[in-house]
Amino acid sequence: MAVASKTTARTDAARAFVDAHGHAEAPDxxxxxxxxxxxxxxHRAIRFYEAKGLLSPRRLNGARIYSRRDRARLHxxxxxxxxxxxxxxxxxxxxxxxxxxxGRIKQLEVSxxxxxxxxxxxxxxxxxxxxxxxxxxxxxxxCRQKIAQKRAKNTD
Amino acid sequence: MAVASKTTARTDAARAFVDAHGHAEAPDxxxxxxxxxxxxxxHRAIRFYEAKGLLSPRRLNGARIYSRRDRARLHxxxxxxxxxxxxxxxxxxxxxxxxxxxGRIKQLEVSxxxxxxxxxxxxxxxxxxxxxxxxxxxxxxxCRQKIAQKRAKNTD
DNA sequence: CATCTGGTTTACGTATACGTAAACCGTGCC
DNA sequence: GGCACGGTTTACGTATACGTAAACCAGATG
Numbered sequence: 001m002a003v004a005s006k007t008t009a010r011t012d013a014a015r016a017f018v019d020a021h022g023h024a025e026a027p028d029x030x031x032x033x034x035x036x037x038x039x040x041x042x043h044r045a046i047r048f049y050e051a052k053g054l055l056s057p058r059r060l061n062g063a064r065i066y067s068r069r070d071r072a073r074l075h076x077x078x079x080x081x082x083x084x085x086x087x088x089x090x091x092x093x094x095x096x097x098x099x100x101x102x103g104r105i106k107q108l109e110v111s112x113x114x115x116x117x118x119x120x121x122x123x124x125x126x127x128x129x130x131x132x133x134x135x136x137x138x139x140x141x142x143c144r145q146k147i148a149q150k151r152a153k154n155t156d
Numbered sequence: 157m158a159v160a161s162k163t164t165a166r167t168d169a170a171r172a173f174v175d176a177h178g179h180a181e182a183p184d185x186x187x188x189x190x191x192x193x194x195x196x197x198x199h200r201a202i203r204f205y206e207a208k209g210l211l212s213p214r215r216l217n218g219a220r221i222y223s224r225r226d227r228a229r230l231h232x233x234x235x236x237x238x239x240x241x242x243x244x245x246x247x248x249x250x251x252x253x254x255x256x257x258x259g260r261i262k263q264l265e266v267s268x269x270x271x272x273x274x275x276x277x278x279x280x281x282x283x284x285x286x287x288x289x290x291x292x293x294x295x296x297x298x299c300r301q302k303i304a305q306k307r308a309k310n311t312d
Numbered sequence: 313c314a315t316c317t318g319g320t321t322t323a324c325g326t327a328t329a330c331g332t333a334a335a336c337c338g339t340g341c342c
Numbered sequence: 343g344g345c346a347c348g349g350t351t352t353a354c355g356t357a358t359a360c361g362t363a364a365a366c367c368a369g370a371t372g
Contacts, residue, residue: 048330063349079284084240086328100295101302108299115296122285122292128235129278136278139256140271143264146257204360219319242358
């Protein structure tokens, strides 16, 4: 049987392509398996994001080839998800991220405005997290006090 | 027709109860409408949280009466949701929050551990937010630079 | 008494975000 | 040649978190 090489195997042409570019330490292209491993998500999820218009990797013989930029976008998607953003919201974000500095003045001004808005929203989220952390610190403290009390009185 | 009083109307007995306790500034009890308004969510959502075991208000004549503690729990639910936590996860959190300092030493130690874990997780989330904020600041900066350049060259 | 208001339950529908299974294709290795 | 391997599409299923509609009840009001 074919002994799969240690490195992730790929559809042949795709593999050739990926290997051709990028030298060991800093690859320029990635397979779907590379990315699904790196970000601990399934192939299915990655294809789903593409179907929803959040990614659009080039194809080679049908197989998907992801550039560094695609990978960066996926990274953003994964992070945004863990922060509770929907794919729809993340898509808006990526639109901003994608056209970094392109377009006419009007568009650029919109981008400046939107990015400022998003920053404000994230700051608010940070404050909410701080509130939760405070609650948890209180719980932590109270529990430890109770433990100390019980230990002292030996009331188990 | 019945002119609804300015304050939220309630099923009668419930209203009497709610009004009996708490004096204007600091009510002790709340109707489902009070809370749905305060947190900008629907009655349906609140009942749903109850069905999932995250709330358990007392009843009066069938109508739900929420205590300050119930309200605090709902507040936590709403915040957790906006931070991307599922109701299941939030339920675990509320279990911790509910038994603040009760139980035997073993349980208390578990609580200490879990709260510490949750704090660590939230700190990680904060770092992710900081990363996103950094990205956005960059976008913001780049866009403003481009605007300045275009303005200077007057190339629209 | 009829209606209105605010509450209740039950049931079915819907959007999001995938999971899972089936069936296919192209290349490399024995 | 054949099979394993990694990839592909298509289709249907599932979990979460509610929305919506229908039908009911209990007091308050005119």
